Amino acid sequence: xxxxxxxxxxxxxxxxxxxxxxxxxxxxxxxxxxxxxxxxxxxxxxxxxxxxxxxxxxxxxxxxxxxxxxxxxxxxxxxxxxxxxxxxxxxxxxxxxxxxxxxxxxxxxxx
Amino acid sequence: xxxxxxxxxxxxxxxxxxxxxxxxxxxxxxxxxxxxxxxxxxxxxxxxxxxxxxxxxxxxxxxxxxxxxxxxxxxxxxxxxxxxxxxxxxxxxxxxxxxxxxxxxxxxxxxxx
Numbered sequence: 001x002x003x004x005x006x007x008x009x010x011x012x013x014x015x016x017x018x019x020x021x022x023x024x025x026x027x028x029x030x031x032x033x034x035x036x037x038x039x040x041x042x043x044x045x046x047x048x049x050x051x052x053x054x055x056x057x058x059x060x061x062x063x064x065x066x067x068x069x070x071x072x073x074x075x076x077x078x079x080x081x082x083x084x085x086x087x088x089x090x091x092x093x094x095x096x097x098x099x100x101x102x103x104x105x106x107x108x109x110x111x
Numbered sequence: 112x113x114x115x116x117x118x119x120x121x122x123x124x125x126x127x128x129x130x131x132x133x134x135x136x137x138x139x140x141x142x143x144x145x146x147x148x149x150x151x152x153x154x155x156x157x158x159x160x161x162x163x164x165x166x167x168x169x170x171x172x173x174x175x176x177x178x179x180x181x182x183x184x185x186x187x188x189x190x191x192x193x194x195x196x197x198x199x200x201x202x203x204x205x206x207x208x209x210x211x212x213x214x215x216x217x218x219x220x221x222x223x224x
Contacts, residue, residue: 031209031210033212041217042215043201043215045212045213048209050210088154096161096207098156099213101146103152103153
């Protein structure tokens, strides 16, 4: 079973601070995806990265896929209360196998 | 238009009773998935489908069965509900392929008493 370890599990920061969330595995993935989940709702896709070393930006969010395709990071610049939520990374081994999810990082941004 | 809907949103049932959760999609996606989400465990795959009448087990399939008789509907059945099956259940859909993410439903909160 391929495992994805996310760190930290919990993060509470002040508005305006920067933060990085990590997603690590001993296995190689064909692609890594990041989702954000708010209370009472299902996860919503933020980004998909498929190439080792790939960097994608989504406004204040920067996603990176490790060169060896075993890890990924999510960096948020100048966090805002609206960034509060559960951030999940998920790995795909091939196009037709189900996603494997990490346990998530619960982020709280305090105004 | 949500593209994927789950029903019911909430359900309380008694131990030993059968329960069926429904997932309906309007996207005509090939793949459909059932996950459960529990504190400390994250999202765990129960069953998935890769086409009409084509299904496979996930990591926590014991006590659950699924059926997909039409592209748009994927049913999850708890044959005889137990308290350990109290959870939030999410359905997801995907067209397949490395570049496509999943679209999740809003979830069903099931409580077995």
